């Protein structure tokens with residue numbers, strides 16, 4: 659049996675204990691940011707590192723279907739915020755009663771406050787029509803793009819940069835504002851900016867919208883619904 663003492667683990671993984679802890683620290687303390695953005699612009703080298711982290715994500719057939727549209731223009735971000743506001747009003751009406759009131763009380767974006775917007779897109783044509791690994795599920799290219807976003811999000815946590823994912827848009831509005839071609843899918847609008855504090859727990863949890871589920875209820879063994887090992 660493989661020994662699990664500290665030296666053996668470090669030798670096997672190439673990560674010291676402190677490095678392993680740093681990985682988990684980034685994962686556990688990453689937060690979605692809506693309102694704590696500082697106005698300072700992000701230095702180019704920081705943005706470059708975040709995009710490099712994103713670009714090293716796994717992707718189906720190594721197709722790397724992503725693009726990153728960097729939006730510093732306050733005028734463009736204001737148009738994007740207006741598109742959010744229209745969609746958010748539609749979204750509120752999809753909830754009933756007290757839940758609608760609760761929804762309306764939530765701040766769900768920091769598009770204008772964050773100094774940088776990053777629109778992440780997925781080009782399904784990036785490596786031809788038949789893609790290794792996408793042959794039986796066309797969504798795999800979008801899933802790959804989400805992997806890139808998560809890499810960026812975790813790298814941002816380590817850089818002191820807050821990220822807020824905004825998805826409450828009519829996709830056509832974003833495409834029109836940013837000139838995105840018809841065949842390219844919008845996967846995310848990310849608000850990015852330095853932060854000096856983060857919630858300890860998800861803001862939606864702190865504000866009573868929804869709580870984290872117990873992990874053990876989500877893990878099955880040897881088939882759907884089987885909880886015994």
Ligand SMILES: Cc1cc2c(cc1C)N(C[C@H](O)[C@H](O)[C@H](O)COP(=O)(O)O)c1[nH]c(=O)[nH]c(=O)c1N2
Pocket residue numbers: 688689690691692765766767823824825826859860861862863
């Ligand atoms: C695909 C997708 C889309 C969205 C989000 C996330 C993801 C993965 N989240 C953020 C989401 O609410 C948040 O991740 C959870 O509430 C958990 O909180 P932490 O990310 O752990 O802080 C999000 N948040 C928000 O305020 N407005 C939004 O439109 C969205 N959209």
